[in-house]
Amino acid sequence: MTLKLYVDRMSHACREVIIFCKLNGIDFEEVHIDLSKRQHLSPEYREINPIRQIPAIMDGRFKLSESHAILRYLACAFPRIADHWYPTDLYKRAKVESVLDWQRTTFPRGSDSYVFYSVLGRAVGMPLNTKAAARTEKNLIASLALIESVWLRKKVGFCLG
Template sequence: MKLKVYADRLSQPVRAVIIFCKVNGIDYEEIKVDIANREHLTPEFAEINPMQQLPAIVHGTFKLFESHAILIYLASSFPEVADHW
């Protein structure tokens, strides 16, 4: 199961999650959500994140949002991430 990161790179918290994935070799699929066009306010995105904010991730059937929670999840769930994180 591949990690899906819902993102708009204008958002600093989104960039933090993407950089963390790249630095730690986590394979992910970036799904672009255009904040300027209000794509984060659609009913489809609300199913992923009821708060309708970015970033959000889906890993299998697990959904998570809020950048700090995402970073903690990534650091503890992927074996390739070094212990110092």
């Protein structure tokens, strides 16, 4: 049975799961859930994810939501996935968990808000908010600087521990 991904590519959380699957050769069927049409609120989608958020997966009869839970599941469910994605070593896994938590809690304060205030807000009929865009751009730049100075520093040579 094919893995089904319930996604809208406008969501970075959905793109994370899609990219992981593609990088690791995981076959999947992409089921588009159009957020702009509120398809995530439909009774049909509620059967997939009662929380009504994306992404979600269905692997056989098993259903799961939340992008990082999905990534962890996929890394463990498919034996051919390289250990570096979600290491069995406790210390290395803790480093991956740290990055996943930071990415979910800190990074969006800049990235999501900046994209919303500078691009997506206008796409849904809201006026451009240049003050908010400028404020959130500073947060985005600070977050990107952390990525470069902590996870991509030359001494380490790679991201995610």
